[in-house]
Amino acid sequence: MADKKVKKEKIARQVMPEQEAAVRAKNFEEVPMGQSLETAIIEASRCIQCKKPACVEGCPVGVDIPGFIKLIQEERMSDAISKIWEKNSLPAVCGRVCPQEIQCEGNCIIGKKGEPVAIGNLERFVADYERKKKSADKPKKAAATGKKVAVVGSGPSGLTVASDLILKGHEVTIFEAFHKPGGVLVYGIPEFRLPKEIVFSEVAGLEEIGVNVMCNAVIGRSMTLEELFADGFDAIYLGVGAGLPTFLNIPGENLTGVFSANEYLTRSNLMKAYLFPEYDTPVIKGKNVITLGAGNVAMDSARTALRLGAKTSRIVYRRTMDEVPARGAEVHHAEEEGVKFFFLTSPVKFSGDENGRLTTMTGLKMKLGEPDASGRRRPLPIEGSEFDLECDLAIIAVGAGANPLLTKSTEGLELNKWGYIVADEKNGKTSKKAVWAGGDIVTGSATVILAMGAGRQAADSIHEYLSIGW
Amino acid sequence: MFKIIKRQEMAEGTVILNEIEAPLIARKALPGQFVIIKATETGERIPLTMADTDPENGTITIIYMVVGKSTAIFRDLKEGDSYMDVIGPLGAATHLEKVGKVVCVGGGTGVAVLHPIARGLKEIGNDVTSIIGSRNKDLLILENKMKIASTKLHICTDDGSYGHHGFVTEVLKDILEKEDIKMAVAIGPVPMMKAACAVTKEYNVKTLVSLNPIMIDGTGMCGGCRVSVGGETKFACVDGPEFDGHKVNFDELILRLRAYDIEEKKSYDHYCNLQKA
Numbered sequence: 229m230a231d232k233k234v235k236k237e238k239i240a241r242q243v244m245p246e247q248e249a250a251v252r253a254k255n256f257e258e259v260p261m262g263q264s265l266e267t268a269i270i271e272a273s274r275c276i277q278c279k280k281p282a283c284v285e286g287c288p289v290g291v292d293i294p295g296f297i298k299l300i301q302e303e304r305m306s307d308a309i310s311k312i313w314e315k316n317s318l319p320a321v322c323g324r325v326c327p328q329e330i331q332c333e334g335n336c337i338i339g340k341k342g343e344p345v346a347i348g349n350l351e352r353f354v355a356d357y358e359r360k361k362k363s364a365d366k367p368k369k370a371a372a373t374g375k376k377v378a379v380v381g382s383g384p385s386g387l388t389v390a391s392d393l394i395l396k397g398h399e400v401t402i403f404e405a406f407h408k409p410g411g412v413l414v415y416g417i418p419e420f421r422l423p424k425e426i427v428f429s430e431v432a433g434l435e436e437i438g439v440n441v442m443c444n445a446v447i448g449r450s451m452t453l454e455e456l457f458a459d460g461f462d463a464i465y466l467g468v469g470a471g472l473p474t475f476l477n478i479p480g481e482n483l484t485g486v487f488s489a490n491e492y493l494t495r496s497n498l499m500k501a502y503l504f505p506e507y508d509t510p511v512i513k514g515k516n517v518i519t520l521g522a523g524n525v526a527m528d529s530a531r532t533a534l535r536l537g538a539k540t541s542r543i544v545y546r547r548t549m550d551e552v553p554a555r556g557a558e559v560h561h562a563e564e565e566g567v568k569f570f571f572l573t574s575p576v577k578f579s580g581d582e583n584g585r586l587t588t589m590t591g592l593k594m595k596l597g598e599p600d601a602s603g604r605r606r607p608l609p610i611e612g613s614e615f616d617l618e619c620d621l622a623i624i625a626v627g628a629g630a631n632p633l634l635t636k637s638t639e640g641l642e643l644n645k646w647g648y649i650v651a652d653e654k655n656g657k658t659s660k661k662a663v664w665a666g667g668d669i670v671t672g673s674a675t676v677i678l679a680m681g682a683g684r685q686a687a688d689s690i691h692e693y694l695s696i697g698w
Numbered sequence: 699m700f701k702i703i704k705r706q707e708m709a710e711g712t713v714i715l716n717e718i719e720a721p722l723i724a725r726k727a728l729p730g731q732f733v734i735i736k737a738t739e740t741g742e743r744i745p746l747t748m749a750d751t752d753p754e755n756g757t758i759t760i761i762y763m764v765v766g767k768s769t770a771i772f773r774d775l776k777e778g779d780s781y782m783d784v785i786g787p788l789g790a791a792t793h794l795e796k797v798g799k800v801v802c803v804g805g806g807t808g809v810a811v812l813h814p815i816a817r818g819l820k821e822i823g824n825d826v827t828s829i830i831g832s833r834n835k836d837l838l839i840l841e842n843k844m845k846i847a848s849t850k851l852h853i854c855t856d857d858g859s860y861g862h863h864g865f866v867t868e869v870l871k872d873i874l875e876k877e878d879i880k881m882a883v884a885i886g887p888v889p890m891m892k893a894a895c896a897v898t899k900e901y902n903v904k905t906l907v908s909l910n911p912i913m914i915d916g917t918g919m920c921g922g923c924r925v926s927v928g929g930e931t932k933f934a935c936v937d938g939p940e941f942d943g944h945k946v947n948f949d950e951l952i953l954r955l956r957a958y959d960i961e962e963k964k965s966y967d968h969y970c971n972l973q974k975a
């Protein structure tokens with residue numbers, strides 16, 4: 229056994245081919261180009277099939293990682309995808325966007341001495357392979373129960389609930405405010421990181437097995453929850469995400485050229501402003517672009533700006549590289565493509581010209597003080613250290629909040645002090661009978677896989693309710 | 699898909715009326731609310747106020763001025779054609795209140811937005827004096843409907859071809875001078891709303907305006923529609939579109955509306971060239 233282990237570790241982690249940084253910084257095609265069957269099998273062979281797999285503990289939904297990797301080793305791809313589907317209905321998405329380095333891969337035993345098994349890449353590989361081959365048996369639908377479930381929001385959380393409950397025999401309708409389903413996966417995360425075709429094919433798969441997807445339905449405005457119940461829905465799941473932009477509340481923020489990341493990314497991704505004028509929606513293409521914040525949203529914005537022709541794309545962040553919350557791969561890719569980082573800098577104001585267009589951001593230098601409540605050292609301003617950065621586009625990506633549109637129109641729904649819905653951690657039940665919630669609208673901005681995990685738990689609870697009672 | 703069941707040209711073809719099948723929206727819409735409309739797969743999301751609704755027939759009516767590419771695409775749709783996406787009702791409804799004497803001022807296509815509000819105000823027992831204006835007689839819209847929706851109607855044209863020769867603000871001032879007006883509503887091009895608010899401010903008459911910043915989602919998600927009201931940032935799509943006109947920073951709105959000047963022209967020319975070819 230020990231022998232075998234040593235041998236396995238010798239094979240290097242298979243590197244997924246990527247577009248050259250200089251080339252990809254000018255197009256919207258996906259950065260990592262996917263793996264061949266051969267390299268996937270080699271990569272799979274690096275997994276030593278731990279009896280107590282630490283990787284699984286790192287995965288929020290507990291994908292049977294050694295299980296599906298073994299099936300890749302045996303070249304049983306349809307079985308591999310079925311194995312993943314048991315826990316994760318969107319592997320093509322998760323393989324691409326999960327923060328693997330702090331989840332599954334961060335826990336992989338092989339990673340203790342060398343590079344961990346590329347679990348994310350393998351998950352992506354199996355899913356992409358299956359999407360092309362369509363060889364695996366889709367999970368079977370249970371007999372119809374005659375119960376109707378409304379899912380509000382078509383992000384990863386809502387899609388998971390819909391997928392689970394349709395298989396359990398319930399009738400499911402998804403209500404989506406936008407004209408296209410997918411949530412952040414289509415309006416936020418850019419094409420070069422997650423091709424939209426993948427998301428649409430997942431949704432098409434759900435429609436094929438009977439999920440009804442109603443776009444252009446803004447629940448709270450088009451219909452209230454009470455009206456949904458009156459229309460015959462037995463249970464409602466709220467997966468509306470954290471769709472409220474945060475602004476900085478500093479002078480000059482309403483100048484033309486200052487965007488929330490939500491607006492900037494929605495224009496570019498969902499509305500396809502990068503294909504303007506074939507697509508009608510424009511976006512300001514800055515020459516010198518500043519992005520405020522350093523999470524995934526900020527990386528996506530800064531990298532989109534480059535692709536739209538920016539000469540400089542800079543990330544301005546109050547803390548240091550150690551505190552950057554974005555996925556490792558995103559920071560790495562951004563740096564490779566030429567995004568520059570200004571750490572320990574806080575924005576003070578924006579200034580513009582006589583036409584109200586942004587020309588300058590004034591920043592203030594910071595230093596790190598004592599740790600704050602989050603355990604991170606608190607950035608403190610250095611008096612008199614103001615300096616100017618030239619810019620014609622500034623994207624504010626410092627977080628999102630709870631959008632009150634639906635919650636304000638709904639009586640009896642308990643919210644916390646930030647406006648997020650209070651839901652039972654174990655099953656997603658809210659304070660309102662027959663209403664569940666999960667994903668970013670409960671936790672605040674988190675991750676795709678956590679939103680899906682919450683969806684899975686709620687789906688189980690909804691099924692129990694529809695079979696037994698509240 | 700949302701079928702156009704009636705199409706009508708107004709103001710010499712510069713303004714178009716569409717009645718659209720949208721039963722779910724029709725059953726919920728209230729005066730002052732708007733929809734977001736997208737005609738095609740590649741189209742833009744365009745906010746338009748509902749000029750009317752018919753819950754029984756399940757239709758809504760929009761009236762829009764052709765100003766750029768998207769509205770030109772809308773213009774080229776015929777009766778029986780469909781819009782791909784219609785989303786709504788969005789925005790807060792007008793707070794209709796019985797206050798006594800009210801003056802309603804409308805300019806250009808703003809009259810279409812004003813009409814359901816004037817009608818609503820009159821229905822609940824207000825004495826509604828309306829003033830509507832346009833550049834010339836042929837560009838005036840909804841005269842008859844406004845006559846019915848108002849106790850008294852004044853008309854102004856910039857060139858004097860019909861009604862009072864001059865701006866709506868002149869008649870407005872006259873009315874405020876003579877009558878005990880409790881509230882005003884002003885809807886039209888931003889410079890008109892700004893001027894009307896400057897007048898009503900002199901007389902300390904609370905004035906409602908309906909703002910039209912550039913929007914995308916219309917659900918408070920992007921912040922693109924932000925306007926400054928009383929020194930605070932508001933999202934017009936959810937906090938508005940109606941606001942207290944005396945508190946609105948119109949100059950900022952005017953600048954923000956020009957954000958895509960260059961792109962819009964490019965886009966419109968692109969469309970016109972395609973149409974010619």
Ligand SMILES: Cc1cc2nc3c(=O)[nH]c(=O)nc-3n(C[C@H](O)[C@H](O)[C@H](O)COP(=O)(O)OP(=O)(O)OC[C@H]3O[C@@H](n4cnc5c(N)ncnc54)[C@H](O)[C@@H]3O)c2cc1C
Pocket residue numbers: 325326327380381382383384385386403404405406409410411412413416417418445446447448467468469470471493524525528555633634666667668669673674675676677679
């Ligand atoms: C730019 C960006 C990059 C990100 N990158 C990553 C990443 O790399 N890895 C990762 O794990 N996570 C990432 N995240 C976070 C992740 O996308 C979210 O945590 C996740 O999408 C939350 O899923 P959700 O289903 O709760 O909500 P969302 O994905 O936000 O979906 C909610 C849906 O509900 C709809 N909706 C809202 N209100 C209503 C209403 N009243 N009626 C009907 N529909 C409504 C919205 O239009 C939306 O489609 C990123 C987020 C952003 C914005």
Ligand SMILES: Cc1cc2nc3c(=O)[nH]c(=O)nc-3n(C[C@H](O)[C@H](O)[C@H](O)COP(=O)(O)OP(=O)(O)OC[C@H]3O[C@@H](n4cnc5c(N)ncnc54)[C@H](O)[C@@H]3O)c2cc1C
Pocket residue numbers: 732742743744745746747748761762763764765766767768769770807810811909910911912913914939954955956962963966
């Ligand atoms: C709540 C609201 C209600 C409105 N109601 C009406 C109405 O009832 N009738 C009517 O004629 N017009 C109305 N408008 C204005 C209408 O939306 C614009 O005229 C339309 O978007 C122009 O699009 P375009 O592509 O034809 O022209 P463009 O060439 O794209 O633009 C012309 C001008 O319209 C504005 N505009 C452009 N894109 C948008 C956008 N996405 N959202 C808002 N404004 C934009 C810009 O300021 C621009 O200068 C309303 C706007 C809002 C916000």
Ligand code: SF4
Pocket residue numbers: 286287288289290291293316322323326328331332333347348351677
């Ligand atoms: S779902 Fe995410 S965390 Fe879980 S195994 Fe897949 S990539 Fe890793």
Ligand code: SF4
Pocket residue numbers: 274275276277278281282283284293294335336337338345347
């Ligand atoms: S921890 Fe690593 S080596 Fe062990 S089962 Fe998981 S992936 Fe394989």
Ligand code: FES
Pocket residue numbers: 912913914915916917918919920921922923924933934935936
């Ligand atoms: S249009 Fe996006 S917030 Fe108002």
